[in-house]
Amino acid sequence: MPKWSGKWLGGRTYTANDGSTRWIIRKTVAGTAYNITLDVRSEAEALAELAVFRRNPAAYRTASQERVEEAQKAQEDAAKAVFLDENRAQRFLQHLKASGRSVEYLKSTRSYLAAWATALAGKDLRALTGPALKKLLATWDTGKKWRIIVFKSFTSYLQEAGELDPMENPGRFLKVPPARRNHELKGYGIEHIQKLYAVLGSQAIRDVLCLQAKSGMHGTEVDRLASGDGKIAVLKDQGEIAGTVTFKHKTGKRFTVSLDTQALAAAQRLQVRGSAPDRQTIREAVERVCKRTGLEFVHFGAIRHSFATWLVERGSTYNQKGGGLPLEAVAQALNHSSTRTTALHYVSATVPPMYVVPIRLEHPEDPVVLSAVQAHVG
Numbered sequence: 001m002p003k004w005s006g007k008w009l010g011g012r013t014y015t016a017n018d019g020s021t022r023w024i025i026r027k028t029v030a031g032t033a034y035n036i037t038l039d040v041r042s043e044a045e046a047l048a049e050l051a052v053f054r055r056n057p058a059a060y061r062t063a064s065q066e067r068v069e070e071a072q073k074a075q076e077d078a079a080k081a082v083f084l085d086e087n088r089a090q091r092f093l094q095h096l097k098a099s100g101r102s103v104e105y106l107k108s109t110r111s112y113l114a115a116w117a118t119a120l121a122g123k124d125l126r127a128l129t130g131p132a133l134k135k136l137l138a139t140w141d142t143g144k145k146w147r148i149i150v151f152k153s154f155t156s157y158l159q160e161a162g163e164l165d166p167m168e169n170p171g172r173f174l175k176v177p178p179a180r181r182n183h184e185l186k187g188y189g190i191e192h193i194q195k196l197y198a199v200l201g202s203q204a205i206r207d208v209l210c211l212q213a214k215s216g217m218h219g220t221e222v223d224r225l226a227s228g229d230g231k232i233a234v235l236k237d238q239g240e241i242a243g244t245v246t247f248k249h250k251t252g253k254r255f256t257v258s259l260d261t262q263a264l265a266a267a268q269r270l271q272v273r274g275s276a277p278d279r280q281t282i283r284e285a286v287e288r289v290c291k292r293t294g295l296e297f298v299h300f301g302a303i304r305h306s307f308a309t310w311l312v313e314r315g316s317t318y319n320q321k322g323g324g325l326p327l328e329a330v331a332q333a334l335n336h337s338s339t340r341t342t343a344l345h346y347v348s349a350t351v352p353p354m355y356v357v358p359i360r361l362e363h364p365e366d367p368v369v370l371s372a373v374q375a376h377v378g
Helices: 043-055 063-080 086-098 103-119 130-137 144-160 190-199 203-215 219-226 261-273 279-293 300-314 327-333 339-345 372-377
Strands: 003-008 011-015 021-029 032-037 231-234 243-248 254-259 316-318 354-356
Touching: 021 043, 086 103, 086 144, 103 144, 103 219, 103 279, 130 144, 190 203, 190 279, 190 300, 203 219, 203 254, 203 261, 203 279, 203 300, 219 243, 219 261, 219 300, 231 261, 243 261, 254 261, 254 354, 279 300
Parallel strands: none
Antiparallel strands: 003 011, 011 021, 021 032, 231 243, 243 254, 316 354
16 A cells, blocks of 8 residues: 655655655645645656746646646547538538539539548648648649639638638638739630640530630530520521520520531530530640640630630621621611610511631531531532
C-alpha cells in the first residue's frame, strides 16, 4: 500500500507500491485547495513544477493532464471537422437544383466539386490556408476561374448552413479573376473556326459548333434544343431556309431562328441524341485537338460573340423564298406600330430572315446534306 513518506516545500510525498517517491502539491490559494500529484522523478523537478504552479495555480496542469486535455480537444476538433465529402456535395447540388440551376450547370459544378474533393481528401476545410489553396490551383492547367467560383459557392453554402464559421471559411482566400476580354468582345476569325471544325472527331461536338457558328445560339439554347425544349420545323419552298427552331425565352416570349440545311441537320441529330455534350466534354475534346494540331484553343462560349462580329463585318440576311423584305420594313409600309401586328396577319412573317455569314464547315465524316433548294429540286 502507498504511504505518506515525508514533506517537501510544495506539500507532501508518498511512497508508491513500486517503491518510487511521488511529490504532491498541497496548497490553498485564494480560498481554493489544490491537491495535485506531479509527473516528476526528483525533488528538483518537483520544485520546478511548483514554480510554474505558483505563477497561475488555476491554470496549472501536469503533463498527464495536458495530454488528456489535448486528446479530448483533438476528439472535439475531429467531431467539428468540415470535409468536402459526398454528403455535403450532394446537399449543395440539391440546393443549386432547387435554386433553378440548369442541368448543364449542375453537371459542370459536380465535375469541379469532384476534382476539389479528390485534391482535398481528408483535409479539414477550416484548417486550409490561402497559400495551400493557391498552390493547389496552380496544379490545374484549365478552368481556374470556374474552379474558384464552385469552391467559393460551396463554402458559402456551408457558411449559410451554419457548418462553417465566417472566419474559418477558406473561400475567403480566393478571388474570382476578372473576365477575360480578348475573345469575349470580338471572338475568333471565321477561318479559325473552319479549321477547328475540320479536325474535331465528335459529330455531336461538331453539331454544337455548327449551330453556334451559323446562328449565334447561346450554349444553353443548344442544350435546351437537344433536350427537346425547342420545336424544330422543317420547311419547303423557302429557298435556302431549310427549317426553323423555336424557343421559349426566359422572359416567357417565344423567338424563332431560321437555319440552313446543315444547321437544321445538326439540330435534328442533337435532338435525336437527346442531349448536347456538356461543357467539360467539349472543352477537353477541343484541348486535345488544339494540342495535337497547334490550333489556338477555342472557348465555345465566345462563338456567339464571334458570330455577332462576323455579321457586322461580313454578314447578310436571307429572306424566305430568296426574296422579300424584313418584317420591320413590311410593318413600316403598312404603318403598323409594331411588327407583332404584322406577324399576326401575314403567314410569311412566321419564317424570320436567316442571318448568313460566309463560313464553310466541312469535315470528311459529316453526313452528306443537300441544300434546301437542291433537296426540293431532287
